[in-house]
Amino acid sequence: MSTTRAPDPARRNPQTTAAILEAALDMARESGLAKMSIEGIAARAGVGKRTIYRWWPSKGAVVLDAWAGELAARLHERLAAPHTGDFEADLKLMIKDAWIGTIGETREVYASIIAEAQHDPELAAELRKRLIAPATALVSERIRRAQADGQVAADIDPQRAIELIYAQLYYRLLVAGLPTDEAYVEDVADLALRGLRPRGPAGA
Amino acid sequence: MSTTRAPDPARRNPQTTAAILEAALDMARESGLAKMSIEGIAARAGVGKRTIYRWWPSKGAVVLDAWAGELAARLHERLAAPHTGDFEADLKLMIKDAWIGTIGETREVYASIIAEAQHDPELAAELRKRLIAPATALVSERIRRAQADGQVAADIDPQRAIELIYAQLYYRLLVAGLPTDEAYVEDVADLALRGLRPRGPAGA
Amino acid sequence: MSTTRAPDPARRNPQTTAAILEAALDMARESGLAKMSIEGIAARAGVGKRTIYRWWPSKGAVVLDAWAGELAARLHERLAAPHTGDFEADLKLMIKDAWIGTIGETREVYASIIAEAQHDPELAAELRKRLIAPATALVSERIRRAQADGQVAADIDPQRAIELIYAQLYYRLLVAGLPTDEAYVEDVADLALRGLRPRGPAGA
Amino acid sequence: MSTTRAPDPARRNPQTTAAILEAALDMARESGLAKMSIEGIAARAGVGKRTIYRWWPSKGAVVLDAWAGELAARLHERLAAPHTGDFEADLKLMIKDAWIGTIGETREVYASIIAEAQHDPELAAELRKRLIAPATALVSERIRRAQADGQVAADIDPQRAIELIYAQLYYRLLVAGLPTDEAYVEDVADLALRGLRPRGPAGA
């Protein structure tokens, strides 16, 4: 029914795709999403603009693809098995793995993707689906186990607990505009845990 | 010493300034900072582009001026006297005043300003100086008093306490992309207060 | 070697080109080159400014292209065969064809092109190459034949003879700012011919 | 009746006027009328734009004032007394004085004024009145005397004779874009004189 036929993914050239993603990620690292252009990515990748528009709806989508693709690989390794039994230790490890080990020096790329997402609902949805939801799911699972163990108060919504923790990191990234080191991550977890822990034997 | 002389603020036309700020705020409300242009603001305000460039370095600066100006006026009224003595009540009132009463329906404007600030350090600095720092100072003061009263644990850095609270709201605005109602603000405060209150037998 | 690659003329859109030239010529006729703008040509032709800048270096070049293109067509018809054998008749016919029949009512366009050429050496060169040189060559050839026939003094440089004739017309156009009719062209030729004809007993 | 009162010439500041004219002439010499701006003249002269607009209608008028003022002074000296009795010698001297001695190295300034005059009828009129008419009058007078002496054919209109001569120089300046040296001036006069002289005793 549509006049403009959808492209056939089977005929997509993998080398071309790789060149575009690499160029996009390099440029995002160097100067951030806002200062990039599709035109620039095409030139750097040695690719026609048409080819980019064929496979991605916006520059944000290209960069998200490039950046989240890299990230997903690294995350899978790291979040394999943090089963210590000690919730505090596990939590801190997970946050460090995610926020320092994985995002690490691409934090400004991430910030610029979130910025772009403020006026690009599709990008926002994609970001949540591909990155935030999966990461949240893992932590949520661990929190639920901690509640079963009695290490986290049972009346707390795990989703809200995650927000209490992660929101601090996003605040530092997006509002304070400051870098995040290990000490800060520790502090973030400690402050959140004050509120998450059960109120002692009397409170139980 | 500078070749391009700075314009003399005394010769600035107040009507023109008002027209620009009004146009900018209207447009920001309607479609967000990202879809605006200096060209558009100038046209809507019935003003030469040059006049805008003379007094503001970027469209972000114009919108911040327009938006924060309006806000500051409203905030002064609201944050006059929240002295209940009950920290929880005071805190909730302050947050509601700030986040619902003041930012309120301009939340998307605020989100787009923060987005813009990700690649505009001057705008980020201005935003922190004009809006975040003053608001933070007021809350910080109230927390300190609560610590003196024994309503908040003495070993907590008030600045970090503020982050623990506000970060949740920013997260919802920028990352979750969801609106904030009174119930959510209550929940935000309750969750944070769990961790802020003094522990141990005395607190029970 | 050049960083900004030259555009490929093969990919030039003939319709677009025609629309630009037509708009440019119309506007030049209506109000003269000085009051035109690239912006205006683009708007009238329904074309992006970039497209004009891609193919022409300046508005003068566009108008010259449009005007001289039209002219060349008209001139080819007219200067087909003025072989009367009578130099005076031939000369007068050539001048009338060129200055009245061809330039005719576009004399102000021509004047404004020459004006523009005063501060645009490239335009001046192009004007001489495309219009003045070819026209001069034809007349020069006829003068040479007249010298062989003994109708023009042999010791006169044909190029200077042309200047003696045409300069009067350019003077009237550019300095006196007056129109040129047939009677004036006759007078121009007569006055010049006084000096060009062979002197002495043979010529009497 | 008019709302905007005419300025009072008696209160005009001579230093200011001089500064403007000097700046204008310098700039015209350096880069030509076309590349100048009222704004630029004002800045260079250390003068408000208003002051220029008060006394001159256009930048062309300013430059003409500056250039022709200088020239008039120089011309008066030179054209004092060329009464040799020999018309050819007198004519050549007059042309050399005017075209080389007086216009000389400001020939490009003159060319740019004529260019400007193509789309500024007031400037054109002023130019003819202040410069061309007076110079023409002097030469015309001399030609008339030569006709009385029998050195120039009596049936020639002196005005047309002047055009025959000067047009060649204007052509070289405006159309050919070439400099004029003494040899060329000689040639111009020689070529014109061929046609101006009486046709020998038989023709009388």
Added chain:
DNA sequence: CTATAAGCGAGACGGTACGTCGCGTCTTGTA
């Protein structure tokens, strides 16, 4: 001998146009 009306410097202002960049769509030629 003062006051009041210029001239003047400075430059803000609403505009128009500049020449450039990037958008997203398109067409052309190659593999």
Added chain:
DNA sequence: TACAAGACGCGACGTACCGTCTCGCTTATAG
């Protein structure tokens, strides 16, 4: 039919001048 290349209509960029205006300051008649 995917792709490199890039022309195209379009909208916006940030800058230069336009010609008009308003502001204080100074100068120089006219009451």
